[in-house]
Amino acid sequence: MAGTINKEVCGYPLSIFFIVVNEFCERFSYYGMRAVLVLYFKYFLRWDDDLATSIYHTFVALCYLTPILGAIVADSWLGKFKTIIYLSIVYAIGQVAMAVSAIHDITDTDRDGTPDNMTFHVVLSMVGLFLIALGTGGIKPCVAAFGGDQFSDHQDRQRRTFFSVFYLCINGGSLLSTIITPILRAQDCGIHSQQKCYSLAFGVPAALMLVALVVFIVGSGMYYKAEPQGNIMLDVCKCIGFAIKNRYRHRSNQYPKRQHWMDWAEEKYDKLLIAQIKMVLKVLFLYIPLPMFWTLFDQKGSRWTLQATTMNGYFGSLVIQPDQMQTVNPILILTLVPIMDSVIYPLINKCGLNFTPLKRMTVGMLLAAIAFVCAALVQIEIDVSRKQLLYLFISSSHFYFFFLNLIFRKHCPPSHQHPRTDDITSKPQEGNNAIRFVNGMKTAVNVSIPAANFGLIEPFSYSNYSLIKNGKVTFTLWSGSQSCEYSTDFGFGSSYTFFIPSTLVFGPNCQESITAAEDIKPNSVHMALQIPQYFFITAGEVMFSVTGLEFSYSQAPSNMKAVLQAGWLFTVAIGNFIVLIVAELAKLPKQWAEYVLFASLLVAVCFIFSIMAYFYTYIDPAEIEAQFKKNVNEDDEDNKHKLQKTEVEMNKRDSIKCHDEDDKDKQTKM
Numbered sequence: 001m002a003g004t005i006n007k008e009v010c011g012y013p014l015s016i017f018f019i020v021v022n023e024f025c026e027r028f029s030y031y032g033m034r035a036v037l038v039l040y041f042k043y044f045l046r047w048d049d050d051l052a053t054s055i056y057h058t059f060v061a062l063c064y065l066t067p068i069l070g071a072i073v074a075d076s077w078l079g080k081f082k083t084i085i086y087l088s089i090v091y092a093i094g095q096v097a098m099a100v101s102a103i104h105d106i107t108d109t110d111r112d113g114t115p116d117n118m119t120f121h122v123v124l125s126m127v128g129l130f131l132i133a134l135g136t137g138g139i140k141p142c143v144a145a146f147g148g149d150q151f152s153d154h155q156d157r158q159r160r161t162f163f164s165v166f167y168l169c170i171n172g173g174s175l176l177s178t179i180i181t182p183i184l185r186a187q188d189c190g191i192h193s194q195q196k197c198y199s200l201a202f203g204v205p206a207a208l209m210l211v212a213l214v215v216f217i218v219g220s221g222m223y224y225k226a227e228p229q230g231n232i233m234l235d236v237c238k239c240i241g242f243a244i245k246n247r248y249r250h251r252s253n254q255y256p257k258r259q260h261w262m263d264w265a266e267e268k269y270d271k272l273l274i275a276q277i278k279m280v281l282k283v284l285f286l287y288i289p290l291p292m293f294w295t296l297f298d299q300k301g302s303r304w305t306l307q308a309t310t311m312n313g314y315f316g317s318l319v320i321q322p323d324q325m326q327t328v329n330p331i332l333i334l335t336l337v338p339i340m341d342s343v344i345y346p347l348i349n350k351c352g353l354n355f356t357p358l359k360r361m362t363v364g365m366l367l368a369a370i371a372f373v374c375a376a377l378v379q380i381e382i383d384v385s386r387k388q389l390l391y392l393f394i395s396s397s398h399f400y401f402f403f404l405n406l407i408f409r410k411h412c413p414p415s416h417q418h419p420r421t422d423d424i425t426s427k428p429q430e431g432n433n434a435i436r437f438v439n440g441m442k443t444a445v446n447v448s449i450p451a452a453n454f455g456l457i458e459p460f461s462y463s464n465y466s467l468i469k470n471g472k473v474t475f476t477l478w479s480g481s482q483s484c485e486y487s488t489d490f491g492f493g494s495s496y497t498f499f500i501p502s503t504l505v506f507g508p509n510c511q512e513s514i515t516a517a518e519d520i521k522p523n524s525v526h527m528a529l530q531i532p533q534y535f536f537i538t539a540g541e542v543m544f545s546v547t548g549l550e551f552s553y554s555q556a557p558s559n560m561k562a563v564l565q566a567g568w569l570f571t572v573a574i575g576n577f578i579v580l581i582v583a584e585l586a587k588l589p590k591q592w593a594e595y596v597l598f599a600s601l602l603v604a605v606c607f608i609f610s611i612m613a614y615f616y617t618y619i620d621p622a623e624i625e626a627q628f629k630k631n632v633n634e635d636d637e638d639n640k641h642k643l644q645k646t647e648v649e650m651n652k653r654d655s656i657k658c659h660d661e662d663d664k665d666k667q668t669k670m
């Protein structure tokens with residue numbers, strides 16, 4: 001580090017405290033918003049699964065395309081500090097826009113609980129997501145590098161510890177937010193009507209982004225702020241462009257071939273820069289198959305969350321929301337990273353196996369493929385249970401309504417017979433339960449719970465369905481001035497018809513009198529079945545992602561570490577685009593088949609990657625650079641030597657000349 005750090009605590013610059021806290025809050029903000037995003041698309045904006053998944057992955061892809069932009073702005077223009085400040089403001093505005101877009105009351109003019117001008121909500125949320133992608137991606141390559149800048153050259157150990165703590169902060173922030181924001185989303189809130197509280201679920205991440213910004217600004221006086229060094233990316237592009245042009249100009253056979261096509265830039269560019277670009281290109285070539293890993297990895301937040309909505313979230317007395325299942329990933333990261341580093345890798349080494357970074361990444365890919373096979377098996381289990389439920393539904397409702405029709409005909413004149421409300425034939429969304437009442441009494445009955453009112457149910461008539469969350473619910477039934485209570489427990493995704501018999505006696509409770517018909521059974525496949533797929537994908541992430549980050553850093557030349565980091569993040573962006581393309585092209589009718597397709601594609605890509613990795617030779621960029629510098633110095637020494645020799649000879653000649661002239665002068669004077 002070129003600057004001086006004044007304040008240090010336990011050998012660490014105090015400034016990194018602000019950077020680490022900033023990262024924690026920023027990742028909380030990002031992952032918290034992302035955890036509920038696909039459900040917001042589906043249930044608030046009312047998009048179908050495919051559109052929700054497509055827009056989700058487009059957003060994630062954009063978040064990993066913008067790091068290139070952030071790196072260019074920081075390196076060539078504003079510097080990292082200012083780039084982080086300005087883009088964090090953009091980011092916070094985006095989060096606020098998302099929170100506002102989720103307030104249904106803004107356009108709910110008829111106050112029925114649903115937005116009346118969906119265009120307003122869609123446009124505002126899309127603008128918000130664009131600003132967030134610009135902010136989060138833009139600052140991503142800057143914050144880590146800015147943290148690294150705070151250390152002096154002799155603080156290598158501390159810098160390494162900083163990066164570990166930094167990674168743990170990422171996952172700590174992500175863990176907390178993926179627990180908290182789904183809880184906030186599951187709350188009911190609103191001014192005129194109570195709806196799922198997406199505005200709060202986006203509002204808290206917005207507040208955390210503001211905290212991140214304030215914390216970063218508070219540390220301002222303590223940072224080492226390196227000046228922008230000029231845009232290395234531009235130099236790299238120009239050098240590659242020149243090499244291609246020069247090669248094309250000299251395409252005829254009369255020109256001797258060069259060892260590497262980049263050597264055609266030698267006429268104009270420094271040999272060291274050319275060597276550095278060769279190192280980068282070698283790694284970038286190896287990156288080509290990597291996006292497929294991210295294609296599978298990032299479906300945790302979309303397809304897997306949607307899968308969880310069709311499952312049973314009861315863990316004893318604890319109820320897990322579908323989007324909260326994503327917390328399994330950071331929990332496993334926080335435990336698996338230390339276990340891998342201190343137990344698994346040393347054990348493999350002890351067995352005499354050379355578990356190189358590229359081998360680890362290959363195994364990481366295979367683990368991700370296994371995770372998708374697990375997801376497919378879970379999906380098959382869900383599909384089978386649904387088929388059984390549909391059969392049960394058809395048989396129970398047929399029997400039930402045959403029975404009701406008999407009662408209607410007996411008690412009710414044709415003019416009073418009301419048509420039956422449309423039966424639900426598929427599982428209610430979001431793990432809710434669809435409930436309706438049938439009034440078999442000769443008087444009207446009002447049924448209500450704190451969260452819903454079934455309204456006044458006419459004699460021998462049906463109420464509409466109401467969606468009710470899981471857990472214990474107490475219904476209050478009113479007829480004139482008489483009332484009674486009926487309580488029952490609901491699971492996830494069921495449908496019930498409750499029958500109020502003509503013989504109902506109102507009293508303190510009517511528990512025994514009301515009969516329930518289970519039209520659709522609650523979700524029976526337990527969410528715990530998703531744990532194996534989360535375990536495999538996270539173990540894969542530790543082997544692939546953590547190793548990949550380290551590999552990208554260690555194989556990059558000193559002045560292009562950021563270039564390769566941007567390249568690494570670019571593979572994540574491409575991976576998310578592949579989800580869109582494959583899902584769109586394949587259009588498989590069965591979800592499990594799509595999971596198997598993705599797993600097979602990753603195995604195929606993994607095979608190609610292992611062949612490429614076999615031919616890769618690891619390098620020590622610092623050594624190569626030192627060699628070049630030595631050669632240049634030796635050349636310089638030679639040149640200096642030659643120059644000195646020439647100067648001496650010239651001086652000699654001059655002095656002889658001078659002597660001659662002096663002699664001549666002397667002779668003339670004499």
Ligand SMILES: NCC(=O)N[C@@H](CCC(N)=O)C(=O)O
Pocket residue numbers: 027170171174329330333541545572
């Ligand atoms: N477990 C998620 C995680 O650690 N994510 C990191 C790295 C993501 C990536 N694709 O490189 C993060 O910075 O969010």
